[in-house]
Amino acid sequence: MGGTLVFRDTRVPAQSLLEYLDDGFFLSEFLENFPSVNRTDAVNFLKLAREHFQYENYSG
Template sequence: MEGKVINIDPEILGGTPVFFGTRVPIKNLFDYLETGDSIETFLEDFDGVSKGQVVKVLEMSQKLIETSTHILNENFA
């Protein structure tokens, strides 16, 4: 998927990060996954979000975690 995936705009939900082109907070995806719901369930409940957007957000999150190892290590020391 090309282009923006996340939008942060003070005029949309007070600047909460949302899926681009929607008012669906990124946090909602992680809330669904945390409770054991599938990506498919999330997509059914938020039809304005594409599977490509979800995959890209998860890839971005993985990269953030991988590049933040030093921060994570400090929290476990």
């Protein structure tokens, strides 16, 4: 997984959470299917992703 952002202490790519949500699943369903992912880490990743994309929209 060289260069792929994964959740801490797992091999689960963070992108997979975004794909789950994009497909209409809930965070709880993602966490059920990937029990090695910590809920706090998933929520923090979503916050960072939101901030990043908000910044991208304003900066051009």
